[in-house]
Amino acid sequence: MNLVSFAPGFSACFFQPASYLLVMSYYPLVVKVLLIPCLMITFGLYTVRNIRKVNKTTPTPLIHSTTTTANGNSRIVRSKDQQLIKILLMDITVYIVFNFIQSVIVIYQQIGQNQPQTILQSQIGGFIFILALTCSPIPLYIGCxxxxxxxxTFRQEMKSILILR
Incomplete structure (x- = not known):
């Protein structure tokens, strides 16, 4: 932080441009692209494992598929478990894609901050940055x-809710 005095009694604190921009450039990459998806995958796997443990005590549904493991034992993978795994994978993929775009743009800006740019390059870079910021909350809205x-199953439930059966 730098303390800048404008007039006697009037001062303000400002971040040092290089260090602040460096931290703010790598934050989305480390947290949004690496840490959060790893946590999403970990907790998703725990959810699937817990559902399978609960389903061992309940009767199996009529719809299921059997897969063979590497050691030759057959394992029942229920269709609802498969749908849950697909939903988790889709949510994680969408989250990574839209947040990775923002991370790449911010790091690109940080790398090229000291290079001379034309007005057109500056305007295009600003537009792409605003577009990336606009796209970053999309994973929060697109889940449905x-x-x-x-x-x-989700489609059938939504259809029944919308038709008001």
């Missing part, structure tokens, strides 16, 4: 639509 695409 990805669930409609991936899950047949």
């Amino acid at each position: 639509y990805t669930n409609l695409i991936v899950s047949k």
